[in-house]
Amino acid sequence: MGYAGGLWLLWDDAQxxxxxxxxxxxxxxxxxxxxxxPFAILSFVYGSPSRDRRKILWANLVNLSSLHNLPWLVGGDFNEILSSDEKWGGPKFTWCNKRPNGQIVFERLDRFLGNAAWVNLFPHSVNFHLPRIRSDHNPMLLRSRPIQGNRNARPFRCERIWINHPDFLNVVQEAWGPSGNLSSKLVALKIKAIEWNRVSLGNIFHKKKILTRRLNGIGIAMNSRPSPQLALLEQELSIQYRKILLSEEELWASKARLDWLHLGDGNTKFLLTSVINRRRQNRILGLKNNMGEWIQDPVEIKNMIVNYFIECFSHSQVTDFPSHLCHPNAHSALSGVNCSIPNLDEIKRALWDLKPFKAAGVDGFQPGFFQKYWDIVGITIINKIQExxxxxVEAVNRVLSSFLAMSGLMVNESKSSIWFSPNSSDDERSMILNAIPFRRSVSPGTYLGFPLGKGTKKRDYENIINKIRDKEFHKPWAKVCAARMSLNSGKGSVLGKCLKVGSEWVIKGTKTILNSGxxxxxxxxxxxxxxxxxxxxSGSLNLGEEALTVADLRIPSDKWNWDQFSFVFLDSIKKFINAVPFGASNSSDKSVWKFDSKGVFTLNSAYKAIESSKCSPSSPNLTWIWKLKCHRRQKFFIWLCVKDALPHKSNLFHRGIxxxxxxxxxxxxxxxxxxxxKLCPVSSKVWEFAAPNLNFILDDDMVSWIRKNSFASTQVQFQVPHGTLFIYVLQQIWFFRNNAIFNNKDFDVPLCFRNALSKAAEFSHLAGNFGSGLVKEPVIIKWQVPPEGWWKINTDGSCHTPSYDIAAGGVIRDHSGNWILxxxxxxGGGPILCAELWAILFGLEQARRIGGAKVIVESDSxxxxxxxxxxxxxxxxxxxPIISRCRSSLxxxxxxxxxxxxRExxxxxxxxxxxxxxxxCELTCFQSAPPFLAQAFWSDYFGHSFFRGRSFSFIDAG
Structure with missing residues (x-):
């Protein structure tokens, strides 16, 4: 290399x-x-100062990468920087020009680069930059093994794989006994979980190897001596192997923290690499002390961290709170909420707002554990929070003391009292009275004449009512209030007008469920x-017909007397009437809320009903947005684009800005x-740059243009769907525009597209087939005969769209699988759920009619x-009504x-x-299996099995 430098490679054969x-x-x-x-490849590089020669270096490295799949490390002086931020400042730079005139330039020219296989082989390898002495380059030291320190015991953590395992429920139930508090139960569960993991779950990697060997052995045996027993064993072991793979995937996904993108793309090297990279990023290799020295010894690092937090949280003298400052006032409604004891819904909602598998508490249990087993642990948690x-008590006393000290007020202890609930124990009352110097009261007392506390009676208000009646002005004032509140008043108050609208919606939202009719x-x-x-x-009714009740027209066996009408009903109307269920004949009918299936009025259902009535029938259907193949954040961005709700200048101008x-x-x-x-020259440059990768679908309408391109499924670079890349390009254009306008950043067109391609590829490969995030567990299912002496009733409902014709069917079989009925x-007409309920009722009635005593009812609904x-x-x-009839029949x-x-x-x-x-047809009974059922019936009779992937998520809905 002449005066420019060279390469010198030395090694120790003993090492x-x-x-x-x-x-x-x-x-x-x-x-x-x-x-x-295992063998690895090391490449040592000294890049030539000549750019043309460096191109040869890069071409050689590209060629070498295609010739092997071994762990590979490339290191040396590349004479290149990756980005502009690798010039000047910080210890990450490895070269200085050492100019004496003050024009100093720092660049990072030397580095080590390793592929994923190298990182997996040497997960603890670390690159150190040593001090410069004579050269203008910093020497680099690569340490493949970490400095051995004192390894403390690994803290306990409830693993996600445990929570998802079906046998872990028994462990929780066994440890969560009726006695003991929350802390003791968690400690007992921790001990049992560790033992269960060691004995029952075991090492999944060891089990995976054993199953692999057994499957290989069966494969060899099947080639020479095939037999049905080996085939069944192979099927059973294959299911076990798939479950092991699911468990392994859950383990790696939890360690890689991939919740936000559908658990990664399966059990691949990506998950393993993600785990190793996350561990490398979280590992503390060195800390700089107050003297600017780097500390790398693990013991010294530990002492340094402990001393920092001891000093940070140690008591120090603070000045008094400034008395001249204005103190914020809490809203009265908010004060009432803060002072009340959290109820069950508030506690559960707060728990479900937590990320299921974020950092666990000091007990090692993550929020996902409590969400999954809420039915078991919920009451203990609620009692702990509410007690x-x-x-x-100390917190109340401390806040009261601080308030008095800061406000300068005094509390008259002789006039202050504490009232205890009848449910309070004597120990609790004594503890509170000893901590707070107030006297005990036998009743909550009154405030402004009104009795406090719950469970008040009418006579408790007599005193305040008599005082108001004694006032002479109350009579004319009552007349004014009545006039203002009148719903028929032309000049009613805001409250009166709202009540009028509300009463109209109460009438619209009321329906009747029938019992006697x-x-x-x-x-x-x-x-x-x-x-x-x-x-x-249309048309008028005969005299007396308008007064007919439902009971006047109903006859037994859920039928109607259509002959009483003076005209003929259309079949399209009669079928919906026929499907209406009746309840108990001796009960009165019940008015319920129509807009909620439970029949209970809720503000949410009322609001949705009112809003839906305002929507125009021609309003565009935007449900397609939520089916796009992108992250939820980008879906919301597309929704803003389609609704033209982004805060661009045209929108802001029309809002009056x-x-x-x-x-x-x-x-x-x-x-x-x-x-x-589309039209801005800057955006056009982005689309021109992306043209080799995106084949755009042209459309003059903006919404149609977005929709067509977002759903295009052709594969582009890195096997990314066209629609996914298009969505991310849109989002990056908006992001770079805002950066250019508000942060004075250059609109870098190539970087804009590269960012979009990177994010689209990341989502595409991590989200796999764009599934729902559910995991498929393989199970084998088949129809099972009932125990001896029992009958099994299988029922099903059917709904034909778009006519909404519904029907019910079912079969009754004995313990041998023989057909009974x-x-x-x-x-008639209605939804499918109505048909499913009718089918169960018909099945129970038919089984009772022919003398069934013990029955098992199975439905796929x-x-x-x-x-x-x-x-x-x-x-x-x-x-x-039909639910109660099913229960009565059971x-x-x-x-x-x-x-x-x-359904299989x-x-x-x-x-x-x-x-x-x-x-x-009307009710039809089959004494034997009809011909069109032969295949399905004999399939059940001989125990034919079906393979099904049962979907489940890591956390139940709760």
């Missing part, structure tokens, strides 16, 4: 095995083995999915949405099963259970329901 495989004037490549580790302990008008009440029946027909509406970058046109992303019935099983379903639920059997099964094992009932929804 490593090294063989030079190639060398040129700018590089030396060697094959190395360190302490028996009043010594710390709570005696107190519900057939024409005017809203009791079917059609709404008001009178509004579905006085500003220049022309584009800040080109200054030629009004800054609108279309100009920002099949049934099918056309119901989890919603229907939950509605019947959940005793907390309110009586105002829209389907409560109670007639000696024993009955209700379970959910997948419910094919017989499904076929019966689909058959009758087409034929629209």
């Amino acid at each position: 490593i095995k090294l063989r030079v495989i190639e060398d040129t004037f700018q590089e030396i490549h060697a094959l190395v083995e360190v302490n028996g580790s 009043c302990d010594r710390k709570s 005696c107190n519900t008008n057939f024409w005017l009440a809203e009791w079917s999915t059609l709404g008001n029946i009178r509004s579905t027909i 006085n500003l220049n509406a022309f584009c800040s970058l080109c200054g030629n046109q009004i800054e609108s949405m279309e100009h920002i992303f 099949g049934f099918s019935k056309y119901i 989890l919603a229907a099963i939950n509605l019947i099983s959940d005793l907390n379903i309110p009586a105002s639920h829209h389907y409560f 109670a007639l059997f000696d024993d009955a259970t209700l379970t959910h099964k997948f 094992v419910n094919q017989v009932a499904d076929a019966l329901a689909k058959f009758v929804v087409q034929s629209k």
Whole structure:
């Protein structure tokens, strides 16, 4: 290399095995083995000062990278910098020009670069820059093994893989006994979890190796001596192996912290590399002390950190709070909330607002654990938060003392008292009275004449009512209030007008669920999915017809007496009436809230109903935005673009903000949405730069242009979908425009596109097939015969769209799988859930009719099963009449259970329901399996299995 420099490679044969495989004037490549580790390639580089010669160096390195897949480390003086920020300042620079005239230049020219395989092979390797002595370069030291320090015991942490394991539920239930407080239960669970992990879960990597060897052995045996037993064993081991892979993926995903992008793209090297990189970033290799010296000894680093926090949190003298400052006042409503005891919903909502697998507390349990097992641990947590302990009392006393000291006020202890709830124990009362010097009161007392506390009675207000009645001005004032509050007043108050609108929506939102039908008008009440029946027909009614009730027209067996009408109803109306369920015949009908399926009025449902009524029928459907293949943040950005809600100058000008509406970058046109992303010369340069990668779909309409390009699925660079890259380019154009306008940054067109491509590729590969983030667990399912002496009833509902014709079907079989009875019935018109509930009711009635005593009911509708099983379903639920009838039918059997099964094992009932929804027949019973059911019936009879991927997430919805 002449005077420009050169390469000199030395090594110790006693420490490593090294063989030079190639060398040129700018590089030396060697094959190395360190302490028996796998072979790796080392490349030592001295880049020529000549740019043309350095191009040869880079070409050689590119060629070498395509010839091997070994761990590879490249190090030396590249005579190149990666970016402009690698000039000047900080110890990261490795070269100084040492000019005496003060024009000093620092650059980072020397570095080590390793591929992912190298990082995996030497995860603790560290690059150190040593001090310059004679050369203008800093010497570099690569340490492949860390400095050995005192390894403390690893703190306990409840792993995500435990929480997802089905057997961990038993561990939690066993440790979470009825006695003990929260701390003791967590300690007991910690001990049992560690033991369970050691004994039951074991080392997943060891299990993976064993299963791999067994599967290989079975494969070899099957080639020479195939047998059904080996095939079944291979199938069983394959399922176990998939579960091990899922567990391994969960383990790596949790360590790599990949929650935000759908758990990575599967069990790949990427997860392992992410874990290693995260550990490298979190490892503290050195700290600079107050003298500017770097400390690298682990013991000294530990002492340095401990001393810092001891000094940081040590007590020091502080000055008094300045008395002349104005203190902020808390809103009265906020004060009431802060002073109240958190209720169950508030506690649960606060817990669910936490990220499931962020840093655990000092006990080692992450929020995800408490979310997953809330049904078990919830009551203990609630009691812990709501209870009043010594710390709570000390906090009250401390705040009161600080307030008195800062305000200069005094508390009259003789007039202050404490009232205890009847549920308070004697120990709690004694503890509080000893901590706070107030006397005990037997009642909460009054404030401004009004009694405090809950459970007040009418007589408690007599005193304040009598005082108000004694005032002479109350009579004319009452008349004024009545006039202002009148709903019929032309000049009503704001409150009166709101009440008027609200009363109208109460009428609109009221519907009736039928029991006896005696107190519900057939024409005017809203009791079917059609709404008001009178509004579905035109013309007048005969005398007396308007007074008919639902009970007048209903006959037994859920049928209607259509002969009582003076005209013929259309079939399209009759089918929806036929599907309406009745409840108990001796109960009165019930008015419920229409806009919530539970029939309970909520502000949320009322608000949605009012807002939906304001929407124009021609309003565009924007649900396509939430199906785009990008991160949620970008979906929201596209929504803002489509709604033209971005704060660009045109929007701001129309909002009344006085500003220049022309584009800040080109200054030629009004800054609108279309100009920002399509017409601006700066944006056009970005699209021109991206043209080799993006094949744009042209459209004059802005929304249509965004939608068509966002859904384009052709693959571009790095196998990124066209639509994904397009979305990220849009977002980066907006980001770079704002940087240029508000931060005076140059609009770097190539960097804008590279950032978009990088982010799009990252999302595309990490999100895999753009799934929902659910994990597929392989399971084998089949129809199971009931125990001896039991019958099994399989039911299913069917709904034909768009006519909404619904029907029900089912089959009853014995413990041998033999056919007892099949049934099918056309119901009418309605939603599928109504059909599923009717199907269960029909199945129970038919089983009872033919003498069934013990039955198992199976349905593939989890919603229907939950509605019947959940005793907390309110009586105002829209389907409560048929729910209550199903429960009553279940109670007639000696024993009955209700379970959910997948649709693969419910094919017989499904076929019966689909058959009758087409034929629209009345109730039909089949004494034997009809021909169109032969395949499905015999498949269940002989125990045919189905393979199904059961979806589950790491955290239940809660």
